[in-house]
Amino acid sequence: MRKSAIVIGFGAFFITMALLLKFYAFDKLAVIPIDQNSQQVAVDNNAYIFDAGSLKFYHTTLTTTIGAVGQKEQSQQFGHNSVIFSKWQYSSIPQTKTAQTAFTEKFAVNRHTGKVIPWSGDSENGKAIEHTGYTVKFPFGTQKTTYPYWDVSIERSMQMKYAGTDTIDGLTVYRFEGTVPRQPLVSSPAKEVPGFLFGGAQNSPGVKATYSYANDRTIWVEPETGAFIKVRENQQQWLTDVKTGKSVNVLKTSSVFNNATVTQNVHDYKGKAAQLKALKIAPWILGILGILLLIGGIVMALLLGRGAARSEAAESRADEPAATEESDDSDDDSDDETQGGGVADLLNRPEE
Numbered sequence: 001m002r003k004s005a006i007v008i009g010f011g012a013f014f015i016t017m018a019l020l021l022k023f024y025a026f027d028k029l030a031v032i033p034i035d036q037n038s039q040q041v042a043v044d045n046n047a048y049i050f051d052a053g054s055l056k057f058y059h060t061t062l063t064t065t066i067g068a069v070g071q072k073e074q075s076q077q078f079g080h081n082s083v084i085f086s087k088w089q090y091s092s093i094p095q096t097k098t099a100q101t102a103f104t105e106k107f108a109v110n111r112h113t114g115k116v117i118p119w120s121g122d123s124e125n126g127k128a129i130e131h132t133g134y135t136v137k138f139p140f141g142t143q144k145t146t147y148p149y150w151d152v153s154i155e156r157s158m159q160m161k162y163a164g165t166d167t168i169d170g171l172t173v174y175r176f177e178g179t180v181p182r183q184p185l186v187s188s189p190a191k192e193v194p195g196f197l198f199g200g201a202q203n204s205p206g207v208k209a210t211y212s213y214a215n216d217r218t219i220w221v222e223p224e225t226g227a228f229i230k231v232r233e234n235q236q237q238w239l240t241d242v243k244t245g246k247s248v249n250v251l252k253t254s255s256v257f258n259n260a261t262v263t264q265n266v267h268d269y270k271g272k273a274a275q276l277k278a279l280k281i282a283p284w285i286l287g288i289l290g291i292l293l294l295i296g297g298i299v300m301a302l303l304l305g306r307g308a309a310r311s312e313a314a315e316s317r318a319d320e321p322a323a324t325e326e327s328d329d330s331d332d333d334s335d336d337e338t339q340g341g342g343v344a345d346l347l348n349r350p351e352e
Contacts, residue, residue, distance in 0.1 A: 030140040030225075030276055032111045034083050036070040038136075040265075042231065042255040050239075050250035053098045055194055062100070062253050064091040068136050074121075075108075082108045082117055085136060089152070103152050103187065107131040113139050114226055116150070124155065125187070133157035138219075138226035140276065142174055149178065153213050155186045160219060169266045171273070173220040173229050185211035185237060193239055198246050209239040212247070224273035229265045232256040 047062035071084045078084060090102040104126070108119035116131045123129055133148030148157035160176040167173070188211040195204030213236070220230040237251035257265075 030112060032070070032083050032109065032114060032137070034070055034075050034111070035072045036068065036083060036085070036136075038069075039065065039067045040228075040231070041065050041258050041261050042233070043258045044253045044255040047093070047253040047255070048249070048251070049093060049100060049253070050197075051093065051096055051098075051100065052193075053096050056095075058093060058095055060093045060095060062091055062093055062255060064089065064101075064255055071106075078108060078119060080108070080117060081111050082119070083111050084108045084119065084121070087135065105131070105135075105152065107135060109135065115139065124152065129155060137228060138176075138221050140224065140226050142221050142223040142226045144174065147176065149176075149217075149219070151180055151215070151217075153185055153187050153215070154180060154183060158217075160217070163218075166220060168220060168229055168262065171222060171229065171266050171270050174223050176219045176221060178217050180213065180215040180217070182212050182214040182236075182238070185213040190242065197239060197248050197250075198241050198244065208242045210242060212238045212240060222269045222273050224276040225269050227265065227269045227272075229269065230257045230262050 042064040044062045050057050066089045068085050068087045074084045087105040091100040105124050114137045133150050135150045144162040146161045149160045151158045158180050160178040163177040164175045190210045192206040193209045195207050196202050216234040218232045234254045238247045239250050240247040
């Protein structure tokens with residue numbers, strides 16, 4: 001019985017560990033750090049761009065830097081299991097010191113899902129806005145499906161659809177692709193630009209023009225953590241003369257995370273992905289093992305109990321006195337007296 005109790009105890013222990021790993025340990029690990037601080041760099045060595053500062057077109061290297069920093073104090077004050085991010089992005093070329101584009105954002109995301117949640121301080125370039133979808137990562141346990149991803153240029157979410165599974169430096173990643181068809185660039189309102197951009201003379205007067213934008217975006221995501229390992233954007237922008245409707249291309253770039261950024265991302269998230277994967281598998285293994293041990297312990301206890309009962313019954317039967325046959329003397333005497341007429345018959349028999 002003692003052996004069965006030990007087996008049952010181990011079974012209960014493994015089941016308890018399985019439940020703790022699934023419902024406690026996983027949630028502790030699958031969470032965005034409240035003080036998250038990351039920086040990514042994307043480069044296009046053959047970008048075509050119009051620089052508004054010098055009023056020149058360049059074929060040059062365009063470098064885009066993206067940073068995201070968790071605001072610990074604000075996150076703690078807001079609560080809601082959230083982390084509030086300050087995100088910034090700017091692009092530059094070596095020919096000028098002026099940034100080509102620059103954005104700043106603030107938003108709150110759920111620490112477990114990675115999805116944006118409502119927050120009163122939500123803003124873009126200092127303007128109140130309502131972010132939606134995903135911004136800095138996809139959810140833990142990313143699925144082969146479609147996710148809404150926030151596009152800062154159009155100020156709304158666009159759809160990123162699962163398009164395949166790839167390997168980057170030995171790390172398995174899901175590839176998501178999405179397209180923003182040409183449309184007004186909300187982040188850059190209509191402005192006056194030089195008339196020569198639309199075929200006029202160098203000294204022609206300025207004209208009012210609007211920006212439009214299109215983008216083919218690809219994001220490679222580590223599925224366990226939802227982290228963005230690599231991002232590529234094939235982006236174009238146009239200026240369109242409001243009066244004539246004539247357009248001119250002022251940006252054409254295929255920017256992608258540089259090797260240093262990708263290598264660092266793989267290094268940072270490969271270990272975390274392995275831990276999360278183990279935490280998903282371990283509860284099943286421990287749970288099944290625990291159930292088998294419980295069943296085995298119960299069966300063992302029943303078999304041992306039956307064996308003990310049979311042994312006790314056998315010992316009880318062995319202790320009982322052996323049955324003996326009792327002789328009946330009175331019957332024997334009676335038989336002697338009556339057999340052959342008896343002695344009296346012999347005395348009383350007349351002489352022959």
